[in-house]
Amino acid sequence: MEIINADSAMLSNYEVLTLLNDQKAQRQANEVAGTREVAENLRTVEFEVQKYLSASPCTTQSPEQIVALKKALSAYELMKVELLQILNLRPKSPVELLLVIEEFEERFTMEDCEAMLRIILESLPRDDDEVMAEAENNVEDQEA
Amino acid sequence: MFNLAEIKDTIKIEPSGFRKKKPQAITDEINRKYANKVLQNVGLCIAMHDILSASEGFIHHGDGCSYVTVHFRMVIFRPFIGEIIIGKIRSCSREGIRVSLGFFDDIFIPAGYLQQGTEFNSEEQVWVWMYDENEMFMDIDESIRFRVESEQFFDTSPSVRPKKEGVDTPDLSANSTKQAPYSLVCSINGDGLGLLSWWGV
The missing domain is CATH 1.10.287 (Helix Hairpins)
Incomplete structure (x- = not known):
C-alpha cells in the first residue's frame, strides 16, 4: 500500500x-x-x-443551494475552510458564525455578520426554521 | 471533517469475485479492506470514493486469485486542527469529558480545556459550569460543540508495540496498552462552545 x-x-x-x-x-x-x-x-x-x-443540516442541502451560497458569500473574502464550516454547521446566530471565522472582529463588521447570517438562512433553507419562527410568532400573539 | 486520500494498493480478487464486474469487485475488496479502519497519519477510512486507474489482473503461480494494482480515492474522517464539530457526551470523569460522534469515539476534552469555572460534581459524576451563579450541568448524551486542538496517531500493530517495563508475562492481553490508533484532543473554552442549549440553539 x-x-x-x-x-x-x-x-x-x-x-x-x-x-x-x-x-x-x-x-x-x-x-x-x-x-x-x-x-x-x-x-x-x-x-x-x-x-x-x-x-446535521446537510440533509436538506442540494448542489444548487451550495453553489448559490458560495456565490452570495463571494463578496466576503472567506477562506475555503470557513466556507466549508458554514456549510456543515449552518450557523444561525452571531456567536456560532464568529466561532467558525477566524479573527472576525478584525476582518468584518457586525453589519457583515448580520448580512452573512441572512445569506446563509436564505441560501440553505430548512423547514425547521419556519416551525421555530411560527412558534415565536404564536408566543408573541399570545402575549399581545 | 471529511477529506479524500489518494491511495495505491494491490488488491486481491478471489475467484468467487470473478462473476462480478471488475470495478464492482475492486470496490467491494477495497471497502472490505479499508472501511472503518485507521490508517496511520491519514485518518479513519469511511468508504471508497472512486477508482482513478486499475491495472490488468495478474494471476500468480499456485494461487487462483487475481491481483490488481489500483489507484483510488478514499473518503477519510480527519478533522483539521481548529475545526468546530458537534457531538454527544459519552462519559464524564475527573480527568475530563469523552465525546462520541457515533462512528468515532476517541474524542477527549481534558479538564483544563473546559469553560472557565467548570467544576466536577462527584455526587452526580458530571461536570458543572458555574456561570453567573447558574449551575449548568453537562449530562451524558447532551449535544456538545467543541474545537479540535490536537490529534494523535498511535501505531497499534503488534511488532512495534513497546513492552511495558517490568511486565513479562506470557499473557498477551496484559502487555497490551489499549490505546486508540487515532484520537483527538478538543476544547470547549470559548464563546459558543459547550452544550448547544447554553447558546440558545
Whole structure:
C-alpha cells in the first residue's frame, strides 16, 4: 500500500452523505438480483456515519443551494475552510458564525455578520426554521 | 471533517469475485479492506470514493486469485486542527469529558480545556459550569460543540508495540496498552462552545 496524497481534497458533509446514500441504494438494487454480499465493517461505518449526518443540516442541502451560497458569500473574502464550516454547521446566530471565522472582529463588521447570517438562512433553507419562527410568532400573539 | 486520500494498493480478487464486474469487485475488496479502519497519519477510512486507474489482473503461480494494482480515492474522517464539530457526551470523569460522534469515539476534552469555572460534581459524576451563579450541568448524551486542538496517531500493530517495563508475562492481553490508533484532543473554552442549549440553539 502506498499513500499518494493523504489529503487531496476536502469533502463537505453533504457530499459524504450523498455518496453513502447512493452507494447503499446501488447495492440494494443489486441485492435484489442476489449477487452481492457486504462487508460487515463497511455496513457498520456506513450506518453510523449516515446516522450522524442525518441529524446535521446537510440533509436538506442540494448542489444548487451550495453553489448559490458560495456565490452570495463571494463578496466576503472567506477562506475555503470557513466556507466549508458554514456549510456543515449552518450557523444561525452571531456567536456560532464568529466561532467558525477566524479573527472576525478584525476582518468584518457586525453589519457583515448580520448580512452573512441572512445569506446563509436564505441560501440553505430548512423547514425547521419556519416551525421555530411560527412558534415565536404564536408566543408573541399570545402575549399581545 | 471529511477529506479524500489518494491511495495505491494491490488488491486481491478471489475467484468467487470473478462473476462480478471488475470495478464492482475492486470496490467491494477495497471497502472490505479499508472501511472503518485507521490508517496511520491519514485518518479513519469511511468508504471508497472512486477508482482513478486499475491495472490488468495478474494471476500468480499456485494461487487462483487475481491481483490488481489500483489507484483510488478514499473518503477519510480527519478533522483539521481548529475545526468546530458537534457531538454527544459519552462519559464524564475527573480527568475530563469523552465525546462520541457515533462512528468515532476517541474524542477527549481534558479538564483544563473546559469553560472557565467548570467544576466536577462527584455526587452526580458530571461536570458543572458555574456561570453567573447558574449551575449548568453537562449530562451524558447532551449535544456538545467543541474545537479540535490536537490529534494523535498511535501505531497499534503488534511488532512495534513497546513492552511495558517490568511486565513479562506470557499473557498477551496484559502487555497490551489499549490505546486508540487515532484520537483527538478538543476544547470547549470559548464563546459558543459547550452544550448547544447554553447558546440558545
